[in-house]
Amino acid sequence: MPDKVIPIHDAFRTLPPAPRYDGAALADTRGRPMRDLRISVTDRCNFRCTYCMPRAVFGADYKFLPHAAILSFEEIARLAGIFVSLGVQKLRLTGGEPLLRKDLPRLVEMLAPLGADLTLTTNGSTLVKHAQSLKDAGLDRITVSLDSLDEATFRAMNDADFAVEKVLDGIGAAADAGFNPIKINMVVKRGVNDHQIVDAARHWRDSGHILRFIEFMDVGSTNGWRMDDVIPSAEVVRRISEAFPLEQLEPNYAGEVAGRWRYRDGAGEIGVVSSVTQAFCRDCNRMRLSTEGSLYTCLFAQQGHDLKTLLRGGADDDAIRNAIAAVWRVRDDRYSEIRTAETAKLRKVEMSYIGG
Ligand code: SAM
Numbered sequence: 001m002p003d004k005v006i007p008i009h010d011a012f013r014t015l016p017p018a019p020r021y022d023g024a025a026l027a028d029t030r031g032r033p034m035r036d037l038r039i040s041v042t043d044r045c046n047f048r049c050t051y052c053m054p055r056a057v058f059g060a061d062y063k064f065l066p067h068a069a070i071l072s073f074e075e076i077a078r079l080a081g082i083f084v085s086l087g088v089q090k091l092r093l094t095g096g097e098p099l100l101r102k103d104l105p106r107l108v109e110m111l112a113p114l115g116a117d118l119t120l121t122t123n124g125s126t127l128v129k130h131a132q133s134l135k136d137a138g139l140d141r142i143t144v145s146l147d148s149l150d151e152a153t154f155r156a157m158n159d160a161d162f163a164v165e166k167v168l169d170g171i172g173a174a175a176d177a178g179f180n181p182i183k184i185n186m187v188v189k190r191g192v193n194d195h196q197i198v199d200a201a202r203h204w205r206d207s208g209h210i211l212r213f214i215e216f217m218d219v220g221s222t223n224g225w226r227m228d229d230v231i232p233s234a235e236v237v238r239r240i241s242e243a244f245p246l247e248q249l250e251p252n253y254a255g256e257v258a259g260r261w262r263y264r265d266g267a268g269e270i271g272v273v274s275s276v277t278q279a280f281c282r283d284c285n286r287m288r289l290s291t292e293g294s295l296y297t298c299l300f301a302q303q304g305h306d307l308k309t310l311l312r313g314g315a316d317d318d319a320i321r322n323a324i325a326a327v328w329r330v331r332d333d334r335y336s337e338i339r340t341a342e343t344a345k346l347r348k349v350e351m352s353y354i355g356g
Helices: 008-013 073-085 104-114 127-137 151-158 164-176 194-204 233-243 308-312 317-329
Strands: 005-007 036-040 090-094 117-122 141-145 183-188 210-215 246-249 259-263 269-273 286-289 294-296 304-306
Touching: 036 073, 073 090, 073 104, 073 286, 073 308, 073 317, 090 104, 104 117, 104 127, 127 141, 127 164, 141 164, 151 164, 183 194, 194 210, 194 233, 210 233, 233 246, 233 259, 233 269, 304 308, 308 317
Parallel strands: 005 304, 036 090, 036 286, 090 117, 117 141, 141 183, 183 210, 210 269
Antiparallel strands: 246 259, 259 269, 286 294, 294 304
């Protein structure tokens, strides 16, 4: 849990007179609109991926948030509605492992009527059980993380002795429930799973699903990140192209996180998320709501803004809308553009808490 969550009122104090939200399109100091909200519904996870929640830190003694501290579904749904009224078009449920949150389909049901694109990122471990109820509740899309198809490599990375096949079954269940295409996230770490890049491409070609390679990032401050461990997306594309020629595609929309490439032989497309080697801060339109109701304007943030106190203190929707707008208007984050070996050592908020 971060030690620096500043009260939302402080965000106001730092502003040239706290502006009321006037209904105009919201832009930050770099002219970026707010379009995408990531909602972390739990800080807990049943995996201990070495690059995200290393067991040495997130072990048996780690204190996760108590239930009373985390936002209820009603609170999340109310905030999400306010975000949508401010221009957010996409809501992503994440964590931690979102499907560990009890009754998650009920939250999906509450969010679906807002009309935003409603998506979920999961490790897939319980999708066999939940895929159909998520679909029935109104979830639009699913992204599943799967870092390797090789049993030993995958088990070493998830550090929870979890089998590849169970995740593949989960992806199958999601496809059967009608989620198509499914995005498959593969974080690539040099010397750990980069020998699996072409195998993964081969496996998911022609499946209709979209494999996305993510550069290993210096999120949080516990994963021992080093630039040497990053495989640049350009290298991923080169390695795959040698086996299966690729050509670049236009983004689907401005601010799309993944660069798109398609197989020249028509076997589908892949994505590459290059936040280390080709920062996309310039188009970043994402806000993050942590499990306990703090707002973060950057994945690499060192501090958030406490929205929960306002929420539980009886503030009306207008007051909350103004507070969110105030935070967005002063946003100037561009961490990935200014990353150095030194900034990588900063005490940043953990991804499991802020939402991946
Ligand atoms: N538990 C869910 C899952 O596994 O997808 C959602 C949360 S997880 C934090 C979201 C995504 O962030 C996953 O695809 C994960 O692989 C990715 N991720 C976590 N730590 C990362 C890091 N250091 N660099 C790049 N991606 C990371």
